[in-house]
Amino acid sequence: MRILVIGSGAREHALARALDRDPATTDLVVAPGNPGTAELARNREVDPLDPDAVVALARELGSDLVVVGPEAPLVAGVADAVRAAGIACFGPDAAAAHLEGSKAFAKEVMAAAEVPTALARVCTSAAEVAAALDAFGAPYVVKDDGLAAGKGVVVTDDRDQALAHAEACLTRGGAGTVVVEEYLDGPEVSLFCLCDGTEAVPLAPAQDFKRLRDGDDGPNTGGMGAYSPLPWAPEGLVEEVLERVARPVVREMAHRGAPFVGVLYCGLALTSRGLRVIEFNARFGDPETQVVLARLASPLAELLHAAATGTLGTAPAPRWSADAAVTVVLAAAGYPDDPRRGDVITGVDAADARPGVHVLHAGTARGPAGELVSAGGRVLSVVGVGPDLAAARAAAYEGVDAIDLPGGQHRTDIAAGL
DSSP: OEEEEEEOSHHHHHHHHHHHHOTTOSEEEEEEOOTTGGGTSEEOOOOTTOHHHHHHHHHHHTOSEEEEOSHHHHHTTHHHHHHHTTOEEESOOHHHHHHHHOHHHHHHHHHHHTOOBOOEEEESSHHHHHHHHHHHOSSEEEEESSOOTTOOEEEESOHHHHHHHHHHHHHGGGOOOEEEEOOOOSOEEEEEEEEESSOEEEOOOBEEOOEEEGGGEEEEOSOSEEEEOOTTSOTTHHHHHIIIIIHHHHHHHHHTTOOOEEEEEEEEEEETTEEEEEEEESSOOTTHHHHHHHHBOSOSHHHHHHHHTTOGGGSOOOOBOSOEEEEEEEEOTTTTTSOOOOOBOBOHHHHHTSTTEEEEESSEEEOTTSOEEEOSSEEEEEEEEESSHHHHHHHHHHHHHTOBOTTOBOOSOTTTTO
């Protein structure tokens, strides 16, 4: 199978690594890719947001399957164009990707599908925001309605901070809409469900760490680490999410004439009142993808192709290793507000050579002399795999310790105490 993966982050590196292990993969291209994907696939230049350019590249390569990784190309209609060209595509059309592209739309769909979620108000003015904050009380939860690269949510006890974030969202890019929600207590869980427009197949649950610093302190980020499996998760959780969340949403999207094909990322809270949906994403989440795919013991290519071609119902269910996986994100100096670029990174090969460790590239590039340099906020994702979470965690941090990134930031408490 000739596969084209669209994207350039750690998620796409993790996908490429899993697809490369699949004997069904005969040719693998990542566009535009990064220095890490170049070590196991061919990188090709393309504008991920240009549907025509992606289609042209897929045709040139004779691709049997296109896998669209990031959310922005999905919202921009890349999957629509690929399917219109007669090429199988794993990723939702723009209408279905609106589940991630608009928090307000996602709330509307959840209401129609009777999916349990937080109470919320959609606000278009500072006055409406202020009234919603007062109605729900602290902790305040304010979400940018549109795409914000995982950094559009503020959860705070400071009303002024919540209001300031809302006002910034209302004026940013002319969107003019924010969502204010009630706070959901309890631990969070991420569950990816592969969908073919009719069926939904769950992957292994994971948990991520969104705040920058230890102890869940500091600003929200795109994610600073994750682990899987979840030894504390209640029995029957995955089936409950399928029956109460994923399948109703897939049915509702089909009813609306926008069948959901791809990954439905269910961000969940296990509250004192039961399961609640925090958010949906329309693609593999980062950094959870890194640990989930590290534990996948069955082929990925045919599973994604089955989702893309409407045949998930007859595809073999995914199988999982008994091993645990932990990933620790190494971020650039100044992240998330003003990440510094161009710092030379050393030690990645040494980290990769350690037992149970592999390093996934996110914000990296090659410098003038071929040296590896930082080129984004979250620079690397160091994954440790072991027979239990303690061993996986130890491996991940040994890998982190082998890498030198000037001014680099990482949390030291990912999967601690489990």
